[in-house]
Amino acid sequence: TQLLEQSPQFLSIQEGENLTVYCNSSSVFSSLQWYRQEPGEGPVLLVTVVTGGEVKKLKRLTFQFGDARKDSSLHITAAQPGDTGLYLCAADTGTASKLTFGTGTRLQVTL
Amino acid sequence: KAGVTQTPRYLIKTRGQQVTLSCSPISGHRSVSWYQQTPGQGLQFLFEYFSETQRNKGNFPGRFSGRQFSNSRSEMNVSTLELGDSALYLCASSWYGVENTGELFFGEGSRLTVL
Numbered sequence: 560t561q562l563l564e565q566s567p568q569f570l571s572i573q574e575g576e577n578l579t580v581y582c583n584s585s586s587v588f589s590s591l592q593w594y595r596q597e598p599g600e601g602p603v604l605l606v607t608v609v610t611g612g613e614v615k616k617l618k619r620l621t622f623q624f625g626d627a628r629k630d631s632s633l634h635i636t637a638a639q640p641g642d643t644g645l646y647l648c649a650a651d652t653g654t655a656s657k658l659t660f661g662t663g664t665r666l667q668v669t670l
Numbered sequence: 671k672a673g674v675t676q677t678p679r680y681l682i683k684t685r686g687q688q689v690t691l692s693c694s695p696i697s698g699h700r701s702v703s704w705y706q707q708t709p710g711q712g713l714q715f716l717f718e719y720f721s722e723t724q725r726n727k728g729n730f731p732g733r734f735s736g737r738q739f740s741n742s743r744s745e746m747n748v749s750t751l752e753l754g755d756s757a758l759y760l761c762a763s764s765w766y767g768v769e770n771t772g773e774l775f776f777g778e779g780s781r782l783t784v785l
Binding site: 599601602607659 | 674703712760776777778779
């Protein structure tokens, strides 16, 4: 059983559309991170959210941490082909495996 | 500032062989973590080293091992390779260490194919 479930698994949209990616768990986290991984590259940190209910914006990307700190969402406005990649949420689960990554959402944005 | 460097980028091995992968962290970073990434299992934590000591270990068999040198460079070794070991192996370094959930800086990975 995955500790961090992401949905959807795959998303193919056209340029200009909006989308939301979800990261859910039954566990409470002290913080949660979102990474983006492009083909042939390692993941790159986009944002860290710490406070329940926190909302952070990064240009066209909006990240929200759930009030109970068990879930998070990533909303992209007016998607562009450069947003294509694998989006991963990650959290410190407090176990031996430490930073645990979600199952991932693969986004494809076409012209 | 140079990023995390992993070598080799690609390699092909046969079942039963062993492989050693290398990772040079960002200068000044003392924590190095290793992850295995496969399409089916996603990113899974292997182990983390800090100041030459293994601090955390994931749920992988003993065939997977690692070490860290005094200059923070790290190596991981997989012995008696199995087909299921085919994966992208990612190394990540951080300033504070995974325990503090600081940002992880990933390398481009070493893609291992086991035939």
